[in-house]
Amino acid sequence: MRKKIIAANWKMNMTVAETVSFLENFRSHVDEVNGVEIVIAPPFTAIAKLSEMLGGSQKISLGAQNMHFEMSGAFTGEISPAMLRELFVRFVILGHSERRQLFGETDAIVNKKVALALASGLKPIVCVGETLEERDAGKVNEVLETQLRGSLAGVTAEQMQTTVVAYEPVWAIGTGRTASPEQAQEAHAQVRKVLAGLVGETAAKVRIQYGGSVKPNNAASLLGQPDIDGALVGGASLEPHGFAEIIKAAVAK
Numbered sequence: 001m002r003k004k005i006i007a008a009n010w011k012m013n014m015t016v017a018e019t020v021s022f023l024e025n026f027r028s029h030v031d032e033v034n035g036v037e038i039v040i041a042p043p044f045t046a047i048a049k050l051s052e053m054l055g056g057s058q059k060i061s062l063g064a065q066n067m068h069f070e071m072s073g074a075f076t077g078e079i080s081p082a083m084l085r086e087l088f089v090r091f092v093i094l095g096h097s098e099r100r101q102l103f104g105e106t107d108a109i110v111n112k113k114v115a116l117a118l119a120s121g122l123k124p125i126v127c128v129g130e131t132l133e134e135r136d137a138g139k140v141n142e143v144l145e146t147q148l149r150g151s152l153a154g155v156t157a158e159q160m161q162t163t164v165v166a167y168e169p170v171w172a173i174g175t176g177r178t179a180s181p182e183q184a185q186e187a188h189a190q191v192r193k194v195l196a197g198l199v200g201e202t203a204a205k206v207r208i209q210y211g212g213s214v215k216p217n218n219a220a221s222l223l224g225q226p227d228i229d230g231a232l233v234g235g236a237s238l239e240p241h242g243f244a245e246i247i248k249a250a251v252a253k
């Protein structure tokens with residue numbers, strides 16, 4: 001049984017002050033929630049404060065939105081896994097489509113980050129997903145296979161058990177245009193098939209999140225699909241009540 005995992009990707013939103021008021025409010029909404037793993041990935045500047053407020057909470061884990069592929073050195077503006085671990089960060093989002101499209105991240109770069117994250121004791125959330133052009137050209141399966149094989153090269157079956165994959169169709173991110181539950185399920189089944197080719201039976205244990213305009217009103221139907229094990233939520237995770245509603249939709253599944 002794969003425990004559902006709902007993660008907030010705040011992207012470049014939320015100051016420290018906004019983070020504090022979010023958490024105070026959010027906690028009251030999820031007090032009674034059990035059986036779902038919750039992750040919040042704030043911007044780097046809010047990680048220390050959130051870490052202090054969470055105090056090692058088992059209910060809510062801290063995530064980062066990116067990291068560098070070296071442990072230290074002359075890499076101006078970058079953050080290393082050691083710096084994240086010091087602040088009790090447990091998850092790190094890697095290869096988000098915005099990083100791939102706007103900041104030139106390739107599968108090879110993502111792969112180096114995944115390897116270092118795993119070696120450092122961080123759990124990677126590895127993002128894959130096709131553009132609208134690729135979907136229209138009938139290339140969804142091919143794109144997912146290339147991204148997964150490239151980003152996860154060298155990852156062992158054991159390491160794969162602590163790795164999360166997020167399927168995020170680029171055309172559904174921030175557009176309000178969600179993949180239908182059937183479209184998402186089809187892509188998730190393909191992701192699991194490729195994972196089976198990489199790590200055999202362990203593929204059945206890997207959690208695959210859906211991301212792309214997940215909202216309180218569509219979360220239940222997406223999370224009800226057999227291969228959808230959680231959600232990676234952007235815009236709707238900035239509002240405590242709405243994000244909690246998405247989490248509650250996962251409890252029932």
Ligand code: 13P
Nearest residue numbers: 009173174212213234235
């Ligand atoms: P939205 O939920 O805002 O579409 O963002 C999805 C996403 O990119 C999460 O990583």
